Amino acid sequence: MTAVSLATAATLEDPDGPLLTAALADLGIEATEVPWDDPTAEWAAFDATIIRSTWDYPSAHEEFCAWARSVPNLHNPAEVVVWNADKRYLDDLVRLGVPVIPTTYAASGVEARLPPGDVVVKPVVAGGSRGAARFAAGEDAAARAHVDTIAALGLVAMVQPHVASVDDHGEVDVVVIDGEVSHAVRKRAPIGLAATDGPSGPVGVDAVTPDAAELAVVRAALDAVPCAAPLCYARVDLVATADGPVVIELELIEPFLFLTEADGAAERVARAIARRATRSPG
Secondary structure, three states, X not given: OEEEEEEEOOOOXXXXXXXXXXXXXXXXXXXXXXXXXXXXXXXXXXXXXXXEEOOOHHHHHHHHHHHHHHOOOEEOOHHHHHHHOOOOHHHHHHHOOOOEOOOEEEOOOOOOOXXXXXXXXXXXXXXXXXXXXXXXXXXXXXXXXXXXXXXXXXXXXXXXXXXXXXXXXOEEEEEEEOOEEEEEEEEEOXXXXXXXXXXXXOOEEEEEXXXXXXXXXXXXXXXXXXXXXXXOEEEEEEEEEOOEEEEXXXXXXXXXXXXXXXXXXXXXXXXXXXXXXXXXXX
16 A cells, blocks of 8 residues: 655644545555654655645754655655745745745844835744734834844844735635645735744635636746646745735645635645655655
């Protein structure tokens, strides 16, 4: 029997895990959830390892990247994981013409360049809303202090203007499986100071159909990823601006895939995993 490992976090539960495991079983694939940092794990014993809910990795960024490089037949592949684990990948998207929220970076509050209006400050290595904070126009001192808080942890801060449409319309998260758009949701998740270890808890999630402009940005973003083959999975998070949709994040490591929001979504992911588990590594 083909056997795959689903890389997880030891203390966090993946709500989609049982659904995906069942879909894999229907294809004759045995799936085992294994914490990514389990020192006893024998990754080479599996036909493939699929990263699914390693939501604690930002607190052990370097160790996680080293782990990814060491695991045979990992998906998404290690080079994508390492690139996507630091949000400065947004600069690569910009260079390739992908519309992205304007972003600057700072290692201290003195260096931080704050845009006019409300701003969002967060670490370049983080998951969910961990470490993120929103500041109103005029709260420059507080925003710079938060940059210093992030810097004190040995991290680089990123500064972005708050996009007003998020308050009313949220963001559109487009899930792509094996290079094809599978489904999308509109998610509302306010940014605050509270830290979370899993995907940020949305106030509301609704299934939506992405429009042509959103699909064009999704395709441009995925074309910019440093990987020639289609990824097993991806999630492109978009927000609306006066100039059209822009990327707020490109989630290629451990995105929540909203498998319950679209018929057949778990089966599509399972088939993508099956194709990778039956190929020769490399």
